[in-house]
Amino acid sequence: MSLIATLSRLEAVRTGRAQPAATVRHRHLSERPLVLVPLITAGEAGAPLGALVGTDRDAPRLLVVPQPRDRDLRFTFLAELADLVLPYVDAYGDVVEAAERSETDPETGKRVKVEVDLCANAPQLIVPSRTGIDFVRLLGRAMRFRRTAEQDPEAPHPAPPRVPLLGRWLTHFGERARVPGSSLLLALTDLLARHWATGQSSVEDQHLGALLAWIDPPEGESGDAAARRAELARDGDGQLLCPPAGPATDPAFDNKLLAPAIERYDRARAALAAAEDGLEADDRFGDLTAAEREIRALVESRTRPTWDAVWRGLDLLRELPEGAHATDRWTRDRWSFTGHRDRIIAGEPPQPRRDDAVTAANKLATREREQARLDAQEALDDPLVMAGRRLAGEAFAGEVTEVVMAYSEGKRPSPRPLVTVRTDDRPHLGERTKVYRSLGGKPQAAEFVGYDGPEGGDHGNLVVLRIVDKMGRGKEPEEGSVPQKGDPVCFTLFEHDQRGGAKLPDPEETPWTHGGPPGEPDAVPLPEQPDPPTEEDTL
Amino acid sequence: MTAPVSSAFSPGAAATRATDAILRDTLHGTHRGVVVDSPPGAGKSTLVVRAALELASAGRPLMIIAQTNAQVDDLVLRLAEKDDELPVGRLHSSDTDPYDKALDDLPNVRKSTKAADLAGLDVVISTAAKWAHVKGVEPWRHAIVDEAYQMRSDALLAVAGLFERALFVGDPGQLDPFAIVGSEQWAGLSYDPSASAVTTLLAHNRELPQHRLPVSWRLPASAAPLVSGAFYPYTPFRSGTDHGDRQLAFAVPSDGSGPDRVIDEAAEAGWGLLELPARHTPRTDPEAVRAVAQVVRRLLDRGGAATSERSEEPVPLTADRIAVGTAHRDQAASVRSALAALGVTDVVVDTANRLQGREYDVTVVLHPLSGRPDATAFHLETGRLCVLASRHRHACIVVCRAGVSELLDDHPSTEPVQLGVTVKFPDGWEANHAVLATLGEHRVAWRPSD
Numbered sequence: 009m010s011l012i013a014t015l016s017r018l019e020a021v022r023t024g025r026a027q028p029a030a031t032v033r034h035r036h037l038s039e040r041p042l043v044l045v046p047l048i049t050a051g052e053a054g055a056p057l058g059a060l061v062g063t064d065r066d067a068p069r070l071l072v073v074p075q076p077r078d079r080d081l082r083f084t085f086l087a088e089l090a091d092l093v094l095p096y097v098d099a100y101g102d103v104v105e106a107a108e109r110s111e112t113d114p115e116t117g118k119r120v121k122v123e124v125d126l127c128a129n130a131p132q133l134i135v136p137s138r139t140g141i142d143f144v145r146l147l148g149r150a151m152r153f154r155r156t157a158e159q160d161p162e163a164p165h166p167a168p169p170r171v172p173l174l175g176r177w178l179t180h181f182g183e184r185a186r187v188p189g190s191s192l193l194l195a196l197t198d199l200l201a202r203h204w205a206t207g208q209s210s211v212e213d214q215h216l217g218a219l220l221a222w223i224d225p226p227e228g229e230s231g232d233a234a235a236r237r238a239e240l241a242r243d244g245d246g247q248l249l250c251p252p253a254g255p256a257t258d259p260a261f262d263n264k265l266l267a268p269a270i271e272r273y274d275r276a277r278a279a280l281a282a283a284e285d286g287l288e289a290d291d292r293f294g295d296l297t298a299a300e301r302e303i304r305a306l307v308e309s310r311t312r313p314t315w316d317a318v319w320r321g322l323d324l325l326r327e328l329p330e331g332a333h334a335t336d337r338w339t340r341d342r343w344s345f346t347g348h349r350d351r352i353i354a355g356e357p358p359q360p361r362r363d364d365a366v367t368a369a370n371k372l373a374t375r376e377r378e379q380a381r382l383d384a385q386e387a388l389d390d391p392l393v394m395a396g397r398r399l400a401g402e403a404f405a406g407e408v409t410e411v412v413m414a415y416s417e418g419k420r421p422s423p424r425p426l427v428t429v430r431t432d433d434r435p436h437l438g439e440r441t442k443v444y445r446s447l448g449g450k451p452q453a454a455e456f457v458g459y460d461g462p463e464g465g466d467h468g469n470l471v472v473l474r475i476v477d478k479m480g481r482g483k484e485p486e487e488g489s490v491p492q493k494g495d496p497v498c499f500t501l502f503e504h505d506q507r508g509g510a511k512l513p514d515p516e517e518t519p520w521t522h523g524g525p526p527g528e529p530d531a532v533p534l535p536e537q538p539d540p541p542t543e544e545d546t547l
Numbered sequence: 548m549t550a551p552v553s554s555a556f557s558p559g560a561a562a563t564r565a566t567d568a569i570l571r572d573t574l575h576g577t578h579r580g581v582v583v584d585s586p587p588g589a590g591k592s593t594l595v596v597r598a599a600l601e602l603a604s605a606g607r608p609l610m611i612i613a614q615t616n617a618q619v620d621d622l623v624l625r626l627a628e629k630d631d632e633l634p635v636g637r638l639h640s641s642d643t644d645p646y647d648k649a650l651d652d653l654p655n656v657r658k659s660t661k662a663a664d665l666a667g668l669d670v671v672i673s674t675a676a677k678w679a680h681v682k683g684v685e686p687w688r689h690a691i692v693d694e695a696y697q698m699r700s701d702a703l704l705a706v707a708g709l710f711e712r713a714l715f716v717g718d719p720g721q722l723d724p725f726a727i728v729g730s731e732q733w734a735g736l737s738y739d740p741s742a743s744a745v746t747t748l749l750a751h752n753r754e755l756p757q758h759r760l761p762v763s764w765r766l767p768a769s770a771a772p773l774v775s776g777a778f779y780p781y782t783p784f785r786s787g788t789d790h791g792d793r794q795l796a797f798a799v800p801s802d803g804s805g806p807d808r809v810i811d812e813a814a815e816a817g818w819g820l821l822e823l824p825a826r827h828t829p830r831t832d833p834e835a836v837r838a839v840a841q842v843v844r845r846l847l848d849r850g851g852a853a854t855s856e857r858s859e860e861p862v863p864l865t866a867d868r869i870a871v872g873t874a875h876r877d878q879a880a881s882v883r884s885a886l887a888a889l890g891v892t893d894v895v896v897d898t899a900n901r902l903q904g905r906e907y908d909v910t911v912v913l914h915p916l917s918g919r920p921d922a923t924a925f926h927l928e929t930g931r932l933c934v935l936a937s938r939h940r941h942a943c944i945v946v947c948r949a950g951v952s953e954l955l956d957d958h959p960s961t962e963p964v965q966l967g968v969t970v971k972f973p974d975g976w977e978a979n980h981a982v983l984a985t986l987g988e989h990r991v992a993w994r995p996s997d
Contacts, residue, residue: 011829188728365738369701372740375728401877436880510679512705519707520579522700522738523751 009210012396016205024230026204026222031392033328035199036191036338038132042096043068043318045136045311046143048255049076050262054150056085057257057266058307061092065319070311072304074273079165086151087168094170096131097177101349103128130338130345133181133193134322136216136253136314141195143255145182151175152358176358180348183359187375189337189382192345196321197253203328207232215239216317217250224324251310253317258310265306273299331389337382364526366515377506384504388446394498398433405498406431408491409470415483423485425475428460429497432468436501443473443499447489451504452478473499558762558787566594569714569758573598574605579712582695582745582757584719586784587774587937588765588906591716595693596625598714602689603633603669609689611672612706614697616640618904619672620647622693626670627653636665638673638681679705686711692744693717697903699724700747701740715745720778720937721903722930735967746969762787765906765940769817777981778933780973788856795909795941796861798850805993806842810849812989813909813942820986821993825950828918831881832948834995835917839871839946840885842911843894853908853941868908871896872935874915874926882913899934910939914947916979922958927975936982945986952983 009017016027040063049055058072069092073085107126110119135141152175154167181193201213206222213219217238222231238250247265248258257266276296283289363371387394387403397403410428415421437443441456453476460470480486491497518525572581585591595611602609613619616639623637624647637658639645650656657665662681665671671687675698690710692698696717723743730741737750749755763771764787771786795814801807805821813819821842823835851864862868871886871894873879882896895907899915912935915926925931936943960976973981 186729186732362736363733365704365740368733368736368738369704369740372701372726372728372730372733376726379728401880436876510676510705511682512701513708517708519704521707521744521748521751522704 010396010400012399013205017207020205020222020231021207024207024232025225026206026231028203028392029205030203030328030331030386030390032331032334032390033325034202034331034334034386034389035189035194036132036330036334036341037322037325038129041132041134041322042093043134043315044093044140044144045253045314045318046140046255047257047307047311048143050257050259052076054146055082056147056255058085058304058311059089060308060311060315061089063096065315068312068315070304070308072300072307074300074303075270075277083165083168083171086147086171086174090168090170090174093174093177100127100129100131100345104346125346127342127346127349130192130342132191134318135193135195136318137197137214138195139214139255140253141182141185141193144178144185144193148175148177148179148182149361152179153361172358173352176352177348179359180344183371184341184344186371187344188379189385190341190344190378191334191338192341196318199325200321203325206235208235212239216253216314216321220317220321220324224320251313253314254311261306261310266303269299269303269306273303275299331386333385333389337385364515365518365522366512369512373509373512377509380503381506384500384502387500387502388504394500397500397502398435401434401436402502403498403500404429404431404433404435404469404471405496406433406468406471408493408495408497411490411493414474421483423475423479423483423490425479425485425490426457427454427473427475427491427497429471429473429499430468431471434469435471435499437471441501442503443501444504445491445497445499446504447478450478452489454499556785558785562590562760562762562787565758565760566590566597569594570598570601572756572758573714574601576756578752578755580748580752580755581714582749582755583714583716584757584759584782585716586720586760586763586779586782587718587933588763589760589784590762590764591693591718591760592622592625592904594760595622595691595716596629598691599626599670600630600633607689608667608669608671608687609691610678610687610710611670611691611693612675612678612698613672613693614675616646616674618693619674620650622672623647623650623653623656626672627655631655633670634668636668636671638662638665638671638677640677675702675706678709681706681709684709688712690714691716694904695745695748696743697721697724698744699726699740700738700742700744703744703747704738704740715748717745719745719782720774720930720933722900722928722934731963731965734965739968759784761785764788766937767793767817767939767941770937770939770943773818773982773985774933774937777973777978778929778937792856793941794854794861795864796852796854798852799848804845805991805995806838806845807849809944809991809993810842810845812991813944814851816989817942818986818989819942819944820990821944821946822990823917823946823948824994825948826918827920828948830875831877832918833881835913835946835948836878836881836885838993838995839882839911839913840889840891842944842946843869843871843886843891844889846909846911847891847894851909855940862908864908866891866893867895869894869911870902870905870907870909870938871911871913872902872938873898873913874931874935878913899931902938903934905938906940907938908941910935910943912936912943912945914945914951916951916954917947919954922954922976924960924962924975927958927960927979929971929973929975929978932975932978932982947986949992952980952987955979955983 016029020027042063044061046059047057049057055076056073057076060068060070062068071085071088073081075081104125105128106123108121109124111122113120151171154172155163156169157166184190185193197214197216197219200219204223206213218235221234221238225231225234241249243249246260252258276299280292280296283292387397394403406429408427409430412426414424414426416424437456443454444451454473455476457472457474460472475490479489516525569583623635626635632655635656637646637650637656641660659665662684687710690713692713692715694717695715696719726741733739738747759782761784763784766774766786768786768788768790775783801811809819809821821838846869852861853864854861871882876898879896879898915931916922955976960974
């Protein structure tokens, strides 16, 4: 944890209220996000119990699996989910704008600009917690390889149409969520914890109710007390007043309310199946409906508080203005969405179970680049984040006290002005350390020359820098490209943008060190084979 | 001179046997790869230089892949030292100051940003990052990959198409490569891009011959057993020198202060622990930082002299023979400022990551767990402690807050077990305890305000 984060948390403890960790919103929020509050069955991670889904905070759709172990009921749930999610996703795929992308021309091998469609906007999924994101991934994996009766008439348990497609989309959302700074699929707890520092640990911040209690405590109550109540308070029946945000449920709910209700449902179903005539069946069908209604009411009672909490959290976040670079990152999300839309239209197969060596390496490289970019952009967008970097010695702000013109040696001298900055910060500057400042949105580089006077004096440090670029091609620097005496400036020791890495070989050219091209017999030797049995395996 | 008769084991002979076997497999073997594990200071660079020269003299041009520009420049200089007529190409980036200026004085070294300009030279050498940009060239028949355990699997993927066969050399005990984002998604896959290059290589090519260098020429006899036992339990090594072969003496006697007492203890025993009172502190613990600086100041002031097998006469212990190691960069920066305040400017202060592969007479280490309330995986990483505890030829002085042993007991390793991932032994927890146990025998307790 950074020093500024520790300090903010201490202040939150002292004041009884979460402290701002950002002055702008660092993630794009859609005008019309799709909120998904799922619940799973205890002990069966892959068995959904129900969900609240929708884009209208006043009218969520409730989906329930009255007997989560019943495969057909589970499929019904997934089919209903697909009917809600896919139209929402598809709506964004239809509205496009023209954009340019550089591609490698297959004939000449040169990089050329190609005009392509870019979806004008993209869907956004919001789940309450980080485990909700894991659940989205799990659903994606469980569905995308399913075969529908249309695809494979012989399939023993054909999936309803559109379920595999939903699996592909959820997989895409889940993978995209691993990219730092992306916003296609967001967990509200992560989002809130990014923008506020509470007086509890980051693990406790995963409890949506407690987190909101710190950020926006009820009138007259401290965040600490409100958070404790959110985590622990129970009603007369021993049920939590603020049910967990899921997908896992509270054991007291499972044991005391849910299990008996499911048992009644099972009994009603068995009784209906055993009915001997129509009249009896009608009667028993009424019992079954009543039992199902009961479970629906239970699931709604546990998801609705979370649903309302999610929207309340979104309201709090919307009060912050969106950071300048968050919009750029959303454009990348739109590219990602457009790319997957195109793959589906082109009839490509679902995402493979495992990445091949080249895909994995490419993904890792992209994510590391996006992480570095995100760290830089958040600091540039937000003085509070920059303050944290300054406190960590990774940036410094101050006032220009002197500018001395100087020139590079060589045949064609270029301007290399020496700029002295007075700062109270303590940056970790070493010999010839490169520093950067933002000049009209572009980074301008300078080199650390030395300290003028003693380091760490009472009147701050006098840092002497040599500006090395972005001054135009002439002998004299362009107007406004060199800071003037009295200008406030902020330099960072980290780069503002990330260079793209080297291109990796195509998967078909995976080298021998990495098992050769995928699909060859011994391409993936390790995980495919079970461990050989040993003596210790049998007791 | 009489021949040493202290033991039947001759370190020189053992090292020669190992080197001969490695060169035989490299020059005449049938396998596409040869892996060499080298403990700290076992002559890894010497081996790389020798293998390169032998391949070149056998008329087989080769490429060398190192991990950092400093390593590349160091290898170029070492190659030129052995053979100043060998045509060497130094492939470099187009940044400012891409290589060490000393290379400009070597007539046999050609430097370029384009691989095509260096075609046909006996040895072409660069970093993995730069090699990854080289496309469309005829593959080399041979390559040497230096520091292969610090190279990430995805970096090897980017360059492996450039060579047909390769010698992979590295130290498995040092810091593993890392990724700045989570990579659990690929844990257990044989080609996990965040794993080390050697892990991936061996997962796919189990039959490759693996060698190891058995003797550390750097570590003194006081350090080799501890480092070997704590960090290389299944591949032990020994020191090339014996007890008494190396000595550290100081002209100025101790003034009785903590720093002086720990210096004397370390000069005598090879290890010294300057223990400050237990306390939870920020990372840049001002007292500990000051203590480190004071130890360095006294090391310089007391007129140290190092006697070793390298020269007949004792060699003065100067600033360039001392280094300070820390876990974090802000700690290094604080130590630098504290040293500057004491008038010391030319002692290297760096993190474990940047001290890898370097060698000094005396090192002063700020213990990674000093003053911490928790023991995270980062601070427990075996490689970090191994690097910090194995840079010295004579003595290592550790500065630490009391209570690390209890801290370790309060924080057993809790990393999730990933299926398909080979568990590394020893874990950081165990290695930390082993090192602490030895350091505890050389403890000097000190309250800085005294």
